Amino acid sequence: MIVELGHFALILALMVALVQSTLPLWGAHRGDARLMALAGPAALVQLVLVAGAFAALTWAFVVSDFSLAVVVSNSHTLKPMLYKVSGVWGNHEGSLLLWVLILAVYGAAVAAFGGNLPVKLKARVLAVQGLIGVAFLLFLLLTSNPFWRLAMPPLDGQDLNPLLQDPGLAFHPPFLYLGYVGLSMAFSFAVAALIEGRVDAAWGRWVRPWTLAAWVFLTIGIALGSWWAYYELGWGGFWFWDPVENASFMPWLLAAALLHSSIVVEKRESLKAWTILLAIMAFGFSLIGTFIVRSGVITSVHAFANDPERGVFILMILAFFTGGALILFALRAGSMEARGVFSLVSRESALVANNILLTVAAFVVFIGTIWPLVGSMLLGRDLSVGEPFFNAAFSPFMVALALVLPPGAMLAWKRGDIGRSLRGLIPVMVLAVALGALAFAMQTGRTALGPVGLMLGAWVGFGAMADIWARTGRDGVGARFARLFRLPRADWGKATAHFGLGVTIFAVSAMMSWKIEDIRVVQEGETFPLGRYEVRLDKVEEVQGPNYTSTMGFMTVTRNGAVVAVLNPEKRIYPVAQMPTTEAAIDYGFVRDIYLVLGDRQKSGGWAVRSYVEPFANWLWGGCIIMALGGVLSLSDRRYRVAAGARRVPAGVPAE
């Protein structure tokens, strides 16, 4: 019964979305206030309905209702409760329902908190949002209905893929979706503005918090996924340039670009057409991401839950929304005249450089991702593109971005003085070069990657500190410190996010260049050296888990005889899913992780053991968290909470 109610609520939600996407749009066109006023309540009702459907599906998973096809193929009575719940979105149907739920949440948020938006803009934004809802609800109901009943319910389910039974991964998809779908807000605002034919500073101010929120969620979601891959997949890699990873990375890059260009719209009323185009592309890439993940067109290690039939449907959605928006853009872009002019050396130009680099980087990721498809369809050749390509073709743009970031962030609006911002950065430059040289001298191998990464990371990270320090003026140190904490939160957000980027840049290059790997056969009781440590395999035992059996190694890591950590790497077998997994054992440390993996028993006796020392691994996730924190700080700035100010006071700096 509850399941039927959920199904029914989903169908009703489609009806409401149809109303939401048409009548308010017509009302805004005709100037009919009653029709426009429909949009808000419709968005709220849609949220209630979709949330009801989601709750019904969750209930079915919690009580293990095996008359539902999705529950059968993705759950099991013995599964721990957390994974019963996360199983709701650990499959295609449920994850799309989550997609639609988040879409409805965003729509309702605009309806509830968008009181300060002009009535017409609000009606149009909600209508576009409703239209996206229609497309995805149709997709859900026609091709991927989560409420599909089975005539002959089995006694028990087939279990969720054991790899997905993990706390890190339980929350990875919701965050990614919050990000993907958050970009639909930027898209809806962009299309509404195109319909309206008007983009001004206030528009920039309204659209920015949504983009920022989406970007924060994407950052956290990508970091969670990467962390999961790091500890779960068992070889300590954190990024594989896998098509599905790229699918989340491209919207992240474009959201970062959009975030920066909408600052220019808001403060200087420039780059309007470009910002609109970016908003369309960012959401377009979210849809492409959904397409890549859900269609299985590009094979990847993420190939759970996909199907070409569905891929065609998503392709149609993608074509409709990006195609439609781009046509609208072509028709209307001319009406968006820039007001603020700026010289070649200015904050605006620096942000243009940021946008070019981020967009080109996203494009490189895109072409690398689809190249195998191009190869097989157009060239008739079997081609692969992997990490070596991306390292060579993508990284230079990131290096360039890191180089221009600190001075660019300190340039004045409109007309800057490059000499002045560089002079302020001289201590940072000296420090960065010194650290790089020190690292080069200290490291054992002769790779340039590590030292250069340290140098760039320090340049960006300490540059961010220099930036916020420079904002405190030119008085005595005491007065500047006092002022430091009175600076607007947006300034702190900017510096924090840039600092986090610096940390991340350093951690990525450190992990790529200074990792220690050791693969060998170890007898029980044997000790072997690993970098500065010694590792002993004490014993290996069979252990019974809640829904798996485990072969567990007992290993002791020592340094000069003192015990550093006792670790238990495992090999698990989940009998229901008939699937083995490795559970690496990790000793997390501030400057290094010790990462042990137990392999197969050898015919000659002993066990295959893989051991790694991963330098600065925690800095990578830490850097991402700092970046996200910067976004949150920026979001909490008063100026956004009272975005109403944008309506009453003419916003931004006057043009001339």
Place this chain on the structure above:
Amino acid sequence: MIDSLKRRWAECPSYILALFLAVTPAWAVQPDEMLADPVLESRAREISRDIRCPVCQGETIDDSNAPISRDLRLIIRERLVAGDTDAEVVDYIVARYGEGVLFNPPAEGANLALWLAGPALLLAGVAVALAAGRRRVASDVALSPEEETRLKEILKE
């Protein structure tokens, strides 16, 4: 286009699909495969990081636990022990398994488009930005011909 995709997908044998699910616990390089000579072994690792596992598109043979990846890793080591250069080893594998195993497509022929796409777009972006910037400044600073004549008239008066 979509049809051929569907076909490709449908043709994909289920054991390969099962592999996608099963590959992830990494057994990858096994101790018994490794060469005693650390220099040769590290060269072998370098090479195998650029070679795709032929049955599991997303992974290198270095990471994959598919039997064929193990075979390839052994072939690489055999060739290296026989005295081949790195390039010769790669050619040997490409000759037998096709260019699809190369994760790093060589920058020649049609692949040039892949490699040059980024730099080309960067140049285009910079050019457009500069042109737009110039136009913006010009429209702001320069006077139209009518304004010029009017200015001259004013100055004459």
